[in-house]
Amino acid sequence: MVRFRRQGFHQQATAVLCCLSFHISFCTLAADKLRFVLYYPQVPPYMYVDQQTNKVVGLVPELLEEHFSDEKVKLEFILDNRRGAEHRLYSGDVDAMLLAPEWTQKPQQLIFSDVLLQHRDYLFALKPFAIGSSIKDWLAGKTVCTRQYYVYEVLEPFFRQHNTTRVDASSELAQMKMLLSGRCDYAYINEHVARWLQQHQFADTALYQSPEHFGEVALRVAFHPGWQPYLRGFNQYLARQHQKNNISKKLEFYIQQR
Secondary structure, three states: OHHHHHHHHHHHHHHHHHHHHHHHHHHHHOOOEEEEEEEOOOEOOOEEEOOOOOOEEOHHHHHHHHHHHHOOOEEEEEEEOHHHHHHHHHHOOOOEEEEOHHHOOOHHHOEEOOOOEEEEEEEEEOOOOOOOOOHHHHHOOOEEEEEOOOOOOOOHHHHHHOOOEEEEEOOHHHHHHHHHOOOOOEEEEEHHHHHHHHHHOOOOOOOEEOOOOOOEEEEEEEEOHHHHHHHHHHHHHHHHHHHOOHHHHHHHHHHHOO
């Protein structure tokens, strides 16, 4: 009798655990909202708030909306700076953000999508770069406007050894304004954001891009590990968009859009 009851209890407990396990798995797979970080200050053409419609627009929101609407997952954009948002991502206070793994403090605690897009970083100046000059010629003893909290590994040797001075700004727009005001000799900005700024903020200003770029950055969507069940589908979606050249076309649309 005792043995029978123990077997019955074991069977019931097993059934309950199986149901609980199924329920947890189902909840993990059936998230209904993705809390995605909208950087502040904002970064056109990647993601920003349209001043006329007050809607979040840009390359990244469009791609996310297109994919996750098919997954029946709604998007919620959370405004935060990059450093603060990264810590919130580790804790699960937000679900995802646009990042490069090498920028993060604890990449092993996140899961990353395949490459969404790549960009190259350049120096921008108010006068042409001398023909035949080198990176050392440009930077030695000069001042460079950079983004606050960002790590620039390729520039670090110049900061340490060649009397190059770093002046931090809160945004790429602020970097450009500081360049125009004479607070720095160069602004160090990625090619896509620089093109957007030239099109929309500084159309009447002659800006010169360095002949050489400073490395290439592969931007990905960094997810909290709880979103692992969605990663494969999102990567497949990105692959299809790259094959059709849609990401490049969408990026160009947002750079040119007025």
